[in-house]
Amino acid sequence: MQKIRSAAQEMSVPETTGAGPSLSERALGQAPYMESLNPEQREAIESLDGAVLVLAGAGTGKTRVLTTRIAHILGTHKAHAGQILAVTFTNKAAREMKARVGNLIGGVVEGMPWLGTFHAIGVKIIRSHAELVGLRPGFTILDTDDQVRLLKQIIKAENLDEKRWPARQLASYIDGWKNRGLAPDKVPDGEAFTFANGHGQDLYRIYQTRLKDLNAVDFGDLLLECLRLFQEHPDVLASYQQRFSYILVDEYQDTNVAQYLWLRLLAQGGGNICCVGDDDQSIYGWRGAEVDNILRFDTDFPGAKVIRLETNYRSTGHILGAASSLIAHNESRLGKTLQTDADDGEKIMLQGCWDHDEEARVVGEDIEQYQRQGHRLNDIAILVRASFQMRAFEDRFVTLGLDYRVIGGPRFYERQEIKDAIAYLDVVMNPDNDLKFERIFNTPKRGLGDATLQLLHTHARSQAIPLFLAARAVAETEELKPRARTALAELLKQFESWRGLSESMVHTELAELVLDESGYTAMWLADRSPKAEGRLDNLKELVRFMEEFPSLPEFLEHVSLVMDTSSDDGADKISLMTLHSAKGLEFDAIFLAGWEEGLFPHQRHLDETGQAGLEEERRLAHVGITRAKKRAKITFTQNRLMHGSWQTATPSRFIDELPEKHVEVVEAAQSYGGYGMSRFDEKQASFASQYDTPGWQRAQRRHQGGHKTKRGPATIEGELVASSAAPGSGFSVGERVFHQKFGYGAICTVDGNKLIVDFEKAGRKRVLDSFVDRH
């Protein structure tokens, strides 16, 4: 922990300010951004010509190499910003890279127009050549919901059994094909057969045709259509090949086949390509990433230079040693040996727990202790394999009054209410966006059902016009029942009025107006479920966020491509996330929870992809451990609640793959496990002093704020406590009781040991008498 490391070697800190170049460096004409690089990093930055693969292990300064390389190209005037293509996977990575390049070359950079995600750059290219791939310029980008809705229609239209052949599954097949760069006619026969007895390929073809009719693309198309454009129009390809004299790729181990083909086409113009990645951190195989891309880089790009970055500037010796030994169990890897100058530091701690509640309790205690030692919550993260594991931790932190943030998780734009709101706005701007129109056509309920929709579809198809126009036509006729007809006419009238206002009105005001007049806000106001309040908040948040955009169309283009809103409020909070979303991050202290067979490695991943799956899970473990700078603790439980029933769990095989010399086992304390600890814990919680702490009060406020779902205040093992504390019998109607989860309430009926209680906060519930206490 008392690490001695020169500040200049600290890779994780963006090089913002600081001392300028030394006198000698200035005398040598050394650029300031080249300071304090190790020889391998320097080589990776200076090898500008030809193909270069930088194998950058965890914490070896990967991002720094990429950004410095860009700065170097610019600084030596090899190319100007518009000639550099730099691709990342996430918007976040793109933003960060932009900021860091800006810092390196001194503030004002005219933007790097071609620095962005694969998809963002794909759209940009397709937009400039839309007509060449059969699209009109203003084409829309479908999200997953739209995609599935469209596929469902197609499946239905083909008279296939929707249940036997779910649209969702077809969507994932199509995604898979697109990831591999396969157009409908290229799909291997065998695979096309796996869906709907050979209809798979047809359905895919029909889907593509429908997309063109709708003037729309899905995410996969952003690459696939780009590929097709390049293949069918060599002149277009050539122009881009000439434009991009330097290509840089981040996280190359995550590229799929389509992305690889795309890059190869662009690089073939003699372009200089530099890919940075780490085969040991490839964890998105299930999303189409091909580790093979990185494994056979030098055959794809003959004469490629491979540079290994093996000096880790992040973790202490024990942590790095454990991670390296673990990943050495994988067979298909290029092989790197990470080294550090750092001290050994603390060993990785390992602790077994009775169940997930105790696991959360143990972690919570450790965190409180760590905090007492003067560390910040911001430096702590909990990494889990699956998101359902998060709940136990959230519950525990709420009771302890520890602030936390969930990273990843259900994203803002994925929420139902946000998608609905955006659908409304989209239809205002694009009346021919059928899928969005369909989404909100009966939301809120306005008496327009399946029958009406079918009628509109028939019309639309026979006339080859968008649904919205078909709706207008149908509303003029007598085909609908009066009630539906009025409702439809009213909706259309509203849209036309909004559309008219969109010319003059400020877009945020228009959004509020649309949400109000459509009855959408009212729908949630009328909803008594606990979630409704949060949804209304989200809608307000959406409008607030829109202010950052000059106009509605620009906002809509943004949301179709950028699915994240990183709201980092800077407050001191524990981070809670899945192992997948932890890639690229680092923390002083890391808790790795739930290392049990079946959960981690995940059984289903193993079943589906066998050995390769196991290796990917192991890479995930490696990613997890290497997130830690100073401390890491692994926990596992002996009993886990899976799909509603308790399972006995065995420790993960990965645990036994860690060398003993790097691990310290924390013996389970006697009071841990089962009833003893639970009761002890409960007594603690009932001391008055507990209620006076700021943390408790924070927790209380949070409960009242309505953020909690029906689970109610997250008291732990309420069941164990209650069952041992309250011998069941003799409750009477009207009696006031307290329930661990639902709070206070009055008994409504008694039926043996079953009670129906009207709770003050949670409403009417059926509970067992052993779960409540007299009050």
Place this chain on the structure above:
DNA sequence: TTCAATCGTCTTTTT
């Protein structure tokens, strides 16, 4: 057309 009850599913999720 709508609502309530039942059924089936349940890893990860950059765009």
Place this chain on the structure above:
DNA sequence: GACGATTGAA
């Protein structure tokens, strides 16, 4: 155990 999707009754 919990959620979403689908079914069947009003």
